[in-house]
Amino acid sequence: MHSFRIGRWHGCMETQRDTRNMKRKALMTTTALAFAGAMAAGSASAADMLSVGVGGYMEQWVGFVDRSDSANDAVEGGIDQWSDSEIFFRGKLEADNGLTFSVKVELEGNTAGDQIDESQLTIGGSFGQIVLGTEDHPAALMHYGNQDVGVGYCGDSGWTGVTGCSRNGEMGLGTNGWIVGGDEQKIAYYTPRISGVQFGAAYIPDHTAEDSNGTPNGNNNDGFSVAVNLKHDLGDTNVAASAGHYQVSNDGGDDQTWTNFGLRVGFGAFGFNVAYAEHEDGDGDDMDTGDYNLTSAGAKYSDGPMAVSLTHMMGEADNGEEGNVTMLSLAYTLAPGVASKTSVIAGEQGTVDGTAFVTGIAVGF
Template sequence: MKKVLLGTTAIVAAGMIASPSADAAEKLKVSIGGYMEQWFGYVSQDEQDSNTADYSGFDVKSDAELHAKGMTTLDNGISVGINVQLEANSNTSDQIDESYMIIKGNFGEINIGSENSSLYKMNYAPAEYGIGINSGDQSSWVTKPSNISGSFFRSPFGSTNVEPARTNDSEKLTYYTPRIEGFQLGVSYIPTTSQDSNAQPDRNSDITDGYTIGANFKRDFGGFDLGISGGYGTFTDGPSGQDDPSAWSAGLTVGFGGFSLGASYAGSEGTTDADENEGFNIGAAYASGPWGVSLGYFHGERDGSTTAGVTSGQADHDTFALSGKYALGPGVTAAGTLGYTEYETDDTGVADNSTDGTYFVVGLKLSF
């Protein structure tokens, strides 16, 4: 791993590092935490005439991560820490989920490394107590046909938590202001879509130099909770002849006496005119003590293109979900979801233009 040595003189001048003293802060110590979710359920999926696969039946799904976190406070009051998230299930594409440094103080917070942007992290959306229909979990139970275009994760087709070009945890620099009178602002700089030990980007052929701006407001007005969010992100440089990808989102949540209502919206544009997505999520929830119930709906769609009367790349997605949870003890929650998901396309010449599935899943979620 290559390491960059920063000039300490300039950093001291900026007040980021205090001069050593006999009473210097303790060396950073790291603790291990994380979560594990195990789900068991049954899905009944409509079979397509042109597809011989049979996806109906019982299955077990797993999701788990180990988190290494640590924070130390320097003599000047500034805190420095790390957050490294390791996939606890084998993942050939991204075994280390997120890995970034945290610097925070009265000035706000800075994140440096592989982490989601301010657009993604500052978005508000309806509460969900089972599997996440606003994060794409339903795609693990109802299989999307190969002739249906559109990606679920970080895309409006399956989530209102979005990133420009679906960049996920690419290397970036993010700054969050302190929360003042309920308001907070976050900005991210994204050099490229690559992450981890990424090579120096070629600005003639790579998508580069992106940014996101996110803002939200949250406040309790005498027992009435209000949350509002909005954000935008784009890349400013890319290969010749391609559009610069962008994404945007907005969210609203209200709550009173255990009840909550929420709605969120997102849209995106890709590197071509045909790669345009939008989606929205609405939901209601009630929680009291250890238990809660939520009801939600998600709709996503992807525009296609029509050439010489032939349409391709178009897709729609709808999911309804009723979920419940019960806290069995500290860090131990039982949950379940009854859901229905449908995929549809208007592509010309597609033999099967829709498929749908109904599923009931129960699970145990552990946090540690």
């Protein structure tokens, strides 16, 4: 296991609960002070109302996969067509006192679970930003992972059956260092970026209630997320680094923790990246693979409307299961907001291995 692995919390449950309460109170106090300062600054002009615009994206993919499973002869490949689309409703208002108020609601076009993906309110000012609602947590939003220009390691990438967003059977290989969790109701605060450095923290009252308003249950399933990242440009060279931690409590068991690190370096048209993430499983969880870690590295080249990327990711679980996936992708801009994307994927995990060729059109509006 990696030298900076985060260990499980040990000791009595009372000590864990006291520690969580202290962290929760500290975050709530900081957010409350920032919120009070924002409200004390004044109100927007009565003549101005927040207006909402429409945006979004649509992706249509066609692919072929050759997949096998030594433990299941029925698993085969084939040809498929996938769709992914969302409609964004966004609005922003700047008050006379300098405060900004923005809203965002994301409507799923191809839903398999919830119709509304995320909805949030953001209050911004010289103090930073306060975000209320369903949005990814800081350790996910502020992370610098792989820069794939094709179908990606998450979302629509599950063609081979060894990668995707899942953190159960796929050991989180689809995360490229991006930490799980996301659309739970939360309270988040982000500092202004000072000398290239920004810090973010969030408190999640109930990590089991995604996109829903539940009755308070004693905060026995709460969580928190903290992250910091750095961006610095020097001529044609740019460097970005990130570190994040996400932790949730479990009834009757140890907390679950996720930790990630990312680094990107760019030299003109070339970009290079490495990322690391690990998960410590809490007692009583039903995850198939328990503790695991993953490491990824990649390179990207851009020239006008064309971009190409090559990335590789490998993961290892404490139960001995291993997996890896390699992706070569090409993107070409056909028109403003319209790009053709193609990926060749090869991967294996446990008894499953597969290759895939995927091509599609991505339209942003």
